[in-house]
Amino acid sequence: AQSVTQPDIHITVSEGASLELRCNYSYGATPYLFWYVQSPGQGLQLLLKYFSGDTLVQGIKGFEAEFKRSQSSFNLRKPSVHWSDAAEYFCAVGNQAGTALIFGKGTTLSVSS
Amino acid sequence: DAGVIQSPRHEVTEMGQEVTLRCKPISGHDYLFWYRQTMMRGLELLIYFNNNVPIDDSGMPEDRFSAKMPNASFSTLKIQPSEPRDSAVYFCASRPDRGTQETQYFGPGTRLLVL
Numbered sequence: 001a002q003s004v005t006q007p008d009i010h011i012t013v014s015e016g017a018s019l020e021l022r023c024n025y026s027y028g029a030t031p032y033l034f035w036y037v038q039s040p041g042q043g044l045q046l047l048l049k050y051f052s053g054d055t056l057v058q059g060i061k062g063f064e065a066e067f068k069r070s071q072s073s074f075n076l077r078k079p080s081v082h083w084s085d086a087a088e089y090f091c092a093v094g095n096q097a098g099t100a101l102i103f104g105k106g107t108t109l110s111v112s113s
Numbered sequence: 114d115a116g117v118i119q120s121p122r123h124e125v126t127e128m129g130q131e132v133t134l135r136c137k138p139i140s141g142h143d144y145l146f147w148y149r150q151t152m153m154r155g156l157e158l159l160i161y162f163n164n165n166v167p168i169d170d171s172g173m174p175e176d177r178f179s180a181k182m183p184n185a186s187f188s189t190l191k192i193q194p195s196e197p198r199d200s201a202v203y204f205c206a207s208r209p210d211r212g213t214q215e216t217q218y219f220g221p222g223t224r225l226l227v228l
Binding site: 046049 | 156168216219220
């Protein structure tokens, strides 16, 4: 069955510290992978996506993610977190038709000063 | 571009009432998606349209839910009759049809509370 697992429900990071949010997927074909961010009361905004090629993907707001096929993972990273990064982060896997997106349950990021 | 527009942003209704959620996709986008977000189940795809035609409605929870897209710039999701367990945030998303690597753009969502 196709699924996305985000093992961490809630993470707290100090401002300026590095961040890694975990994402594991189960998908029968070549996965298309996405990270979205949702600020309170807002819709989802795409941070980055992976379709093929270089397994290290750069996104907006200083985020990057690395696709590791052997580990079925697509972890999101940021070297230095800002208070404005506090939000909920969703990992998703999509089909090759670009239609169905399967989302993880999300990880809430809190940033402490 | 104004992005995906959803209305209302908040809706409070009583059990048994009809609820209609509205979505205006980004101009030129050929795909439109309806999602539901709950604490228990996370984000789930309910239905999606391509060129105003419903393609996959397997995520629609039951017959009380229906969705239409009468034209390229408007879609509705209707719940009749509504039940408390329908309380959730409903998102609309759209994307262009320029290949498989396009991004879905999400609206701000409608927060529905059924009492």
